[in-house]
Amino acid sequence: MTTTIPVAGGAFAPYEVVVGRGLLKAAGAEVAALKPTRAFIVSDETVAAIHGETVRASLAAAGLATGIVTVPAGEASKSFEQLEAVLDRLLAKGLDRKSMVVALGGGVVGDLAGLAAALFMRGVDFVQIPTTLLAQVDSSVGGKTAIDTPRGKNLIGAFHQPRRVLADIEALATLPVRQVRSGWAEVLKHGLICDAAFFDWLGNEGAAGAQGDPDALERAVIRSVEIKARIVGEDEKEAGRRALLNLGHTFGHALEAELAFDETLTHGEAVALGCAMAFRYSARQGLCPAAEAERAEAGIRAAGLPTRLSDVEHGFAADALIARMAGDKKAEGRRLTLILARAVGDAFTDKNVDAETMRAFLIEEGAA
Numbered sequence: 001m002t003t004t005i006p007v008a009g010g011a012f013a014p015y016e017v018v019v020g021r022g023l024l025k026a027a028g029a030e031v032a033a034l035k036p037t038r039a040f041i042v043s044d045e046t047v048a049a050i051h052g053e054t055v056r057a058s059l060a061a062a063g064l065a066t067g068i069v070t071v072p073a074g075e076a077s078k079s080f081e082q083l084e085a086v087l088d089r090l091l092a093k094g095l096d097r098k099s100m101v102v103a104l105g106g107g108v109v110g111d112l113a114g115l116a117a118a119l120f121m122r123g124v125d126f127v128q129i130p131t132t133l134l135a136q137v138d139s140s141v142g143g144k145t146a147i148d149t150p151r152g153k154n155l156i157g158a159f160h161q162p163r164r165v166l167a168d169i170e171a172l173a174t175l176p177v178r179q180v181r182s183g184w185a186e187v188l189k190h191g192l193i194c195d196a197a198f199f200d201w202l203g204n205e206g207a208a209g210a211q212g213d214p215d216a217l218e219r220a221v222i223r224s225v226e227i228k229a230r231i232v233g234e235d236e237k238e239a240g241r242r243a244l245l246n247l248g249h250t251f252g253h254a255l256e257a258e259l260a261f262d263e264t265l266t267h268g269e270a271v272a273l274g275c276a277m278a279f280r281y282s283a284r285q286g287l288c289p290a291a292e293a294e295r296a297e298a299g300i301r302a303a304g305l306p307t308r309l310s311d312v313e314h315g316f317a318a319d320a321l322i323a324r325m326a327g328d329k330k331a332e333g334r335r336l337t338l339i340l341a342r343a344v345g346d347a348f349t350d351k352n353v354d355a356e357t358m359r360a361f362l363i364e365e366g367a368a
């Protein structure tokens, strides 16, 4: 059985996210239905070794001429160097404007392949086949594509919506538990933003998902995609409400950049810690009851995710973090923009966060 969730809003061509089992094997028929001249897979070395042949064979069986280019696994591949390498491969293989890029992998592959598709011959179609929980619940939906630079996270990118998203729950069976938990952070984030009942379900009946239980994972993927689809349908380019999806990210991206995007924190772990900090900051400013910040932190910690700077084996300087936060894409003028909360399930955007108040908070949190 599959569940199909529409992503639509008028600002872009509508598409569907299909969630189910056995979708890697069905990829050929799904992609062929979009009638490309050919299909070219972009993946990472780890995913290609596990799932690449299943998808390649399915595309070939559907009559599509195909090939594959791989990048090294990990965040470092969201770089100009790998973007150039992928684009060069697409050119060398003679793809045309009606060719389809197939992003097979986690968020790194989806963001990189999506940006390559946005740039290749000024834009070709692409399909997302997300193989991490994080990519299924978040990065494959909504059309944000990007690479990092040493100056910050996702600073070079484009909005380029996929034509279809195939989220195969069975693909998650090979995912290391750290990566399952990392994706769980973005699932928790969706509850924290706008669905308190979902957040509570994730900590109770749904908790087995954080350990990889496929039924709980499937429900978590479906509800997350419903939430994200509704928001990006309303606001594709983050003029307003879409910024809520950035809860935890102003802190999280600053931590990731300070760690030079190494393996100390995954993106999901940085987001988990960032969400807990955003709730504590909100409570400190009197915007949210302390009990709600504790509720948020308890739910995140119960899933085995970090909630305190002291959980990270690395020291952080408050001024360096603030400089990173000031370079965030949401920042306007000299004030910081943060996603804050009134309660679990009730996030809002504050475009007027004072850097000195933030500095005092970061020092309380353990930054130097």
Ligand SMILES: NC(=O)c1ccc[n+]([C@@H]2O[C@H](COP(=O)([O-])OP(=O)(O)OC[C@H]3O[C@@H](n4cnc5c(N)ncnc54)[C@H](O)[C@@H]3O)[C@@H](O)[C@H]2O)c1
Binding pocket: 044, 045, 046, 047, 050, 073, 074, 075, 078, 105, 106, 107, 108, 109, 111, 131, 132, 133, 134, 135, 138, 139, 140, 141, 142, 143, 144, 145, 154, 171, 172, 173, 174, 175, 176, 179, 182, 183, 186, 266, 267, 268
């Ligand atoms: N575009 C968006 O809206 C959006 C949203 C959230 C996150 N992101 C981005 O996504 C990235 C993080 O994505 P991620 O957490 O998926 O990381 P990732 O793509 O690096 O994948 C994590 C690891 O899991 C491996 N892997 C992937 N699928 C596997 C499978 N089925 N079995 C075994 N191993 C597998 C990968 O090789 C990699 O080593 C970050 O760069 C983040 O900025 C983008």
Ligand SMILES: O=C(O)C(=O)C[C@@H](O)[C@H](O)[C@H](O)COP(=O)(O)O
Binding pocket: 138, 142, 144, 146, 153, 154, 186, 238, 242, 243, 245, 246, 249, 329
């Ligand atoms: O889709 C969105 O919008 C999000 O903010 C989802 C985030 O989880 C994701 O990490 C996104 O890539 C962050 O976007 P950015 O604009 O802050 O780079």
Ligand SMILES: [Zn+2]
Binding pocket: 138, 186, 249, 267, 271
């Ligand atoms: Zn994220």
